[in-house]
Amino acid sequence: MERVETVIIGGGQAGLAMSYHLGQRGREHLVLERARVAERWRSERWDSLHFQFPNWSLALPGQDYAGDEPEGFAHKDEVVRFIEYYASRIAAPVRIGVDVTALRCAPSGVGFELMTSAGCIAARHVVIATGPYQRPRLPRWTQEPPADLVQVHARDYRSSQALPDGTVVVIGSGASGCQIADELLEAGRRTFLSVGRHRRVPRRYRGHDVFWWRREMGELDRSVDDMPAHVRPPPPLVTGAHGGYEVNLRRSAARGLRLCGHLTGVADNKLAWAEDLQETLRTGDQHYRAFISEIDAHVARTGLDVQQGPEVEDVSVDHLHSARLESLRTLDLHSEHVGAVIWATGYALDFSWIKIPVVNAAGMPQQRRGATSVPGLYFLGLQWMHKAKSSFLCGVGEDAEYIAARIMGDVSR
The missing domain is CATH 3.50.50.60 (FAD/NAD(P)-binding domain)
Structure with missing residues (x-):
């Protein structure tokens, strides 16, 4: 069984922001992505979609917008390129095409086991960064x-x-x-x-x-x-x-x-x-x-x-x-x-693959600023997870930094 200190589930903006802050601290980690980096921006948006916020808000930890149209609105393909470039620049250890099918506590009671399409992985910490737009609500x-x-x-x-x-x-x-x-x-x-x-x-x-x-x-x-x-x-x-x-x-x-x-x-x-x-x-x-x-x-x-x-x-x-x-x-x-x-009726969360009691009957994760009651298990990138900006591209980094500090033991519960 492969063993990794921290596994981040999701290779979108949240998962990459988490990778940045762990990388800055020199912590071993792995990002698992079911398809491609920024997959929802690629395949779950209509053709003509533009970023709803000004380009100056295209920002992730350590990377601000550097184009010549800060007050413009990027096409979705430009957003994909921004996120792709970010993943490359920070050398995020992303493993694409790996679907996590189940997450359980380790039998020892310390850490977790992730069942994936590429085999089983053991981790001391897990950050679930799969985003807020998971299952169409119909x-x-x-x-x-x-x-x-x-x-x-x-x-x-x-x-x-x-x-x-x-x-x-x-x-x-x-x-x-x-x-x-x-x-x-x-x-x-x-x-x-x-x-x-x-x-x-x-x-x-x-x-x-x-x-x-x-x-x-x-x-x-x-x-x-x-x-x-x-x-x-x-x-x-x-x-x-x-x-x-x-x-x-x-x-x-x-x-x-x-x-x-x-x-x-x-x-x-x-x-x-x-x-x-x-x-x-x-x-x-x-x-x-x-x-x-x-x-x-x-x-x-x-x-x-x-x-x-x-x-x-x-x-x-x-x-x-x-x-x-x-x-x-x-x-x-x-x-x-x-x-x-x-x-156009919105989305619901789908955490049915999490076999740990941290999700309530309504499907909502029970967390406080991303941290759950299970030591080492975190959520990231959800709407209103901690602040109004928690799910925004320019806002997720603040929560990721806090979780990285938690993993390092820099802040108390």
């Missing part, structure tokens, strides 16, 4: 529409050309759903979007990108103790497409996108919508105005030298209202000639 209704209807999760959507002819229905109005719906609209596809809880923000305000403001006002550094799950707002709707434009559902509706309330059921080849569209849009607008007010208050309080506002339109006016904002209760798949449904 509602039970996916079994109800006719069998000949093409249904894909946003993970498997590639382009409008890859879909069959006809109307397209996008379920879910997070960042992915809104971007895909806009792309379909631009391609001339008749498109419906099921709208749920969302958070509207300006792409830029007072001379800076929204991500800059989130960092400036400390939002990215809010911890799980500051923002427990039940009070967290939805992630902001942002896109890096076309140089980073402001996602505005009302404007999309004026351009032809048909908006619906959230999906409540599927029966008799019909989709049923809740009559909550107007209220959901108003709530999104309230988030928008509140965020702008927070920025203005921050500038007034700190004396920050930025442009004068406002630079954004008043989203409270009704000039973007159209018939496409009227409540639609049902949609007949046949009469509307629907050829495809795209489920």
Whole structure:
């Protein structure tokens, strides 16, 4: 049996950040990657996707963005190259094409055994860095529409050309759903979007990108103790497409996108919508105005030298209202000639391969700043693992550094 001091599971941004900090400390370790470095960026994103945050936030420990478009938005292939180069530059000991099928405590009670597609490995420490986007979350209704209807999760959507002819229905109005719906609209596809809880923000305000403001006002550094799950707002709707434009559902509706309330059921080849569209849009607008007010208050309080506002339109006016904002209760798949449904319904974690009691009944790992109750076992790169930025490319390094210190015995439990 092969023996390694620390095994890192996952060769994406989190696993490589962990490798950097262990390498800086001269600690033996191995990174196991099921496919290729940055695999999710390669094969689980649509063709036209751009990084949702400005290029200056493309940063990992020891490597900042060095290009000539810091305020631009990199195409996903550029993000892959950035991560690939990072892995090479830090000489990360990545073993690709190795799938971890089971993780158990060692029979001796000290350390762990990893069952992999390439054999068994024993390790004193294990860092699980498989990312937050593991298994598509699909509602039970996916079994109800006719069998000949093409249904894909946003993970498997590639382009409008890859879909069959006809109307397209996008379920879910997070960042992915809104971007895909806009792309379909631009391609001339008749498109419906099921709208749920969302958070509207300006792409830029007072001379800076929204991500800059989130960092400036400390939002990215809010911890799980500051923002427990039940009070967290939805992630902001942002896109890096076309140089980073402001996602505005009302404007999309004026351009032809048909908006619906959230999906409540599927029966008799019909989709049923809740009559909550107007209220959901108003709530999104309230988030928008509140965020702008927070920025203005921050500038007034700190004396920050930025442009004068406002630079954004008043989203409270009704000039973007159209018939496409009227409540639609049902949609007949046949009469509307629907050829495809795209489920932009998010992801669930899948840690079924972990045979150690550190995951609760809801599938969530039980950890504190990445550390579990089992000595030597850690998680890294999950959403809100410790801070709002824990799953961000530019934020995961801070958690990785802490875990590396734990492994070295530099900090106490």
